[in-house]
């Protein structure tokens with residue numbers, strides 16, 4: 001039986017990219033994930049995000065770029081480390097890069113547009129989970145690397161909000177410790 005939506009949200013856990021396997025979402029499921037990502041709160045109807053999809057051979061090609069850029073960035077990198085970078089995108093059958101693409105707007109601060117791209121990331125994660133896949137929102141070093149940004153044709157205003165890894169998995173992840181919720185809640189009272 002499917003959990004209620006509130007239970008689904010309360011039980012959600014990321015699945016580590018290294019624990020993912022085939023199959024990934026099919027075309028129809030990918031379309032659902034992207035439409036969910038596209039349907040987030042968005043002040044000013046700007047749509048300050050875009051998506052880059054990595055599947056099949058494209059993951060290998062991007063892995064070659066990661067290996068190359070990593071070797072340039074870290075000159076003393078071992079062969080093992082470089083090979084690890086080459087394999088990074090092979091951890092999952094599908095990776096969606098969510099790009100934050102804010103525009104100059106008279107009424108909508110950039111901060112709000114960045115938050116909206118973050119919401120798009122979370123909707124990718126939730127939609128993938130809802131379809132029975134594992135998902136993990138990662139940035140790792142290459143989200144912040146200028147050479148990789150160039151390779152992905154990011155403009156100077158754009159940033160990677162996340163690389164969302166999506167795939168099947170065998171074992172349900174166990175719960176992890178979480179920050180204390182009560183410490184983070186205060187009721188505003190008159191006279192505060």
Ligand SMILES: Cc1cc2nc3c(=O)[nH]c(=O)nc-3n(C[C@H](O)[C@H](O)[C@H](O)COP(=O)(O)O)c2cc1C
Nearest residue numbers: 012013014015016136137138139140141161162176
């Ligand atoms: C913007 C962002 C970037 C993240 N980048 C990484 C990362 O590079 N490496 C990592 O291990 N976890 C990263 N995480 C955390 C994972 O996505 C995930 O939240 C974590 O594995 C905990 O699992 P949970 O979602 O079940 O709480 C990132 C989370 C966010 C929101």
